[in-house]
Structure formats: C-alpha cells, structure tokens
Amino acid sequence: MPPQYDVLVAGHICLDLIPALPPAAPGRIQDLIVPGKLIHAGALTISTGGPVSNTGLALRRLGLSVRLAAKIGDDPVGREVLRRLGAGEGVRPVPGEQTAYTIVIAPPGLDRCFLHHPGANDTFGAGGIDYDLAAGARVFHLGYPPVMRRLWEDGGEQLVEIFRRVKGLGVTTSLDMALPDAGGPSGQVDWDALCRSVLPHVDLFLPSAEELLYMLDRERFAELTAGAGGRELLDVIEAADVRRTAERALSYGPAVVGVKCGRKGMYLRTAGRERLASMGVCPPADPDNWADRELWEAAFRVERVASATGSGDSCIAGFLAAYVRGGTAERTLRFACAVGACNVTAVDALSGIRTADETQARIDAGWAKAPLALPGADWRPAAVPGLHLGRNDRAFA
Secondary structure (H helix, E strand, C coil), X not given: CXXXXXXXXXXXXXXXXXXXXXXXXXXXXXXXXXXXXXXXXXXXXXXXXXXXXXHHHHHHHCCCCEEEEEEEECCXXXXXXXXXXXXXXXXXXXXXXXXXXXXXXXXXXXXXXXXXECHHHHHXXXXXXXHHHHCCEEEEEEECHHHCHHHHHHHHHXXXXXXXXXXXXXXXXXXXXXXXXXXXXXXXXXXXXHHHHHHHHCCEECCEHHHHHHXXXXXXXXXXXXXXXXXXXXXXXXHHHHHHHHHHHHXXXXXXXXXXXXXXXXXXXXXXXXXXXXXXXXXXXXXXXXXCCEEEECCECCCCCCCCCCHHHHHHHHHHHHHHCCCCXXXXXXXXXXXXXXXXXXXXXXXXXXXXXXXXXXXXXXXXXXXXXXXXXXXXXXCCCCEEEECCCCCCC
C-alpha cells in the first residue's frame, strides 16, 4: 500500500492541568514546593498532553497530515481530551477505564515536575494499534513507553511486538522515551535489555539525554545525580556522556539517534548508508548527506521561558516535519531546535508552535543561538553558526 498520510503518532495521552506559578530561585524548585507552604498560583491552563497530543498536534500545525492512536477512558476527562484533539481516529474510549491526567508543576525558568495518573495508558498494548491505519503512514512514531505499564512489563514484549509489526509493514518507525520513575516499578526495569530488544525495529530513536543515560548507563546516571547538588541533571551531563550513550544506542540497530538536550540543543548520530537504505517508505531524501554523521546543534536563544512543558515533544515534531519533507541532517536538526524553542515561549505545549513557514522565516532572519561549549579536540564549528561537527562525523577534519 502506498503511503496515504505523513505520520501516525501513538502512545501516551493525558489531560494536563497547569497552574501558573511564581518564579523560583535558579535551580531551586524545592524553595517553592515546601510542605505546609501556601503557594499563590495564577490562572489554570488546561490542555491535552503526552506525545499523541503534543507531537501529533504540533505536526498538524507544521502542515503535516497526521493520524493518532491512543487509549482513554469513557469518562469526563476522556471526553474533554477527545473534544480538544478535534479528531479521534485511533483514540479509543474504553468503558470502565480512567483517562490519564497530569498536574504540571512548571515554575518559570526551572525544569518542570509532574503529578501523574497513568489511567488507560497503563493497559495500552500491541492491540491498541490499528495496523491497517498504520500501513498508510510514511512514519509511525510512538512516545513514552516508560509511563505505559504494558509497554515496559515482561521486558517490553508488547512494545517490541508493536514495532516489529509496523516495521514489517514497510513503514519508517520512530520512538521517543520518558524518564522512568526511579522509585517505582518502571525504574527497576532493565532498560538496556529492553532497548536491545526494540531498537532493531526502530529507524529514528529520539530520547532525551537524561532518559538515554538512565536507560543505558544507570551507574553514571546515579553518580551525576548524587553530585548535582540541587542542579538539574542536564547541567552536569557531559558531552562525552551524550556521545557514549548515543553510540551504544546506535549499536543496537536504529538508523538515526537524535538526543534532545534542552537548552544545550540537540545531538545527532547516524548509521551508514546500508542501514539508512532499510528505513522503509520514508528514507532520507539524500542518504549521502545523512550517512555517518555526528552533529550537535545549539539551542536557539529565548528571551523568556514561560514553561518547558512539551518542549521535547515539540522538538520531535520539528525533527519529523523537516525529515518527512526531505530535509538534510543539518536542516532537520536546526528545525527541531527551532520548534522546541518556540514551544517554551508558552505555558502549554502547543500555543507557542508556529507554522512551518513562520518558523523557517525566523530561522532565516538570523535567530540568535544560545552559547554552547563543547570539548575543542572532539568538536569543531561548522560554517553555519550554532552547528558543531563531532570527531565521528564523516566531514570532520
């Protein structure tokens, strides 16, 4: 079957409740959230959340044709989710189940934390995908298996089954993660083994630096967390950590590993031409450009960060939008960072997203880059400001 639309986005869905909060001291969310303290909040923002909403609706705003696949309860929260999605194809209300919700604690200038009820996401498995619908996509993207119980239990058997079946349809596959709950059952999963099982069926692997480190080098994750001294983990993760874990992930089978690094931008590592040729109906438009690359794109400068809610999902939307439209590795990475930067200008996950033309116009107008320090011997600046070539890039010299 020839592709009938661009992207099927599947996985986690919820309703986000986001109270407006006052600024906190830099790096100190614990100074704001204190037992017994009354916190005066502002207006409540309500929006759909999770990658099905955040990535899927952002892709629509960027002009791609998108279908959705998720599971919700037949309850008032689920009906509100369906109303806000505007299209329910593949989003299934299930009688007797509850719809997931998240209370987002996102003080301006700090990373966010969440109070989350997983609801029907926990029972979403291989049977939650309409494979006839999936067969019509150019790209299948699934997000957040660490917060979807059936997708991580039993060694990720259901997750592997989904990607094995979709990859067997010839569709190009994409996977995003979420940080497991270190103190809960998902935190005890052997994520390295799970990644070894699923990544041979994944073409585009798009986790965050924190997620990748937790899953593939738990000892280093614990070491950095212990030494962070109240700072965000992203502040202490080194470029060598990102490179090492990305290369390990790449060795498990995907064609492309893109690592979201928040205000430090995005890292890209790719396989050779032979692996790129097996990416299904949506391979890179220019395989020579994409093969054997190691790039790091600095983040765009944002004058005022309203919230980081959905920033990683928006970054992925930018990545997939540019990739599906035939972008080079450099253009795709830059567009991903631009859409992620647009996201953080609004409290919710979607209000800051612009159209593709508006986003590209801002890039072309010389949108300034945030500073990015990388080890000099391993990296060199490219001709385009904000882009760095790593020592493993075929163009590095």
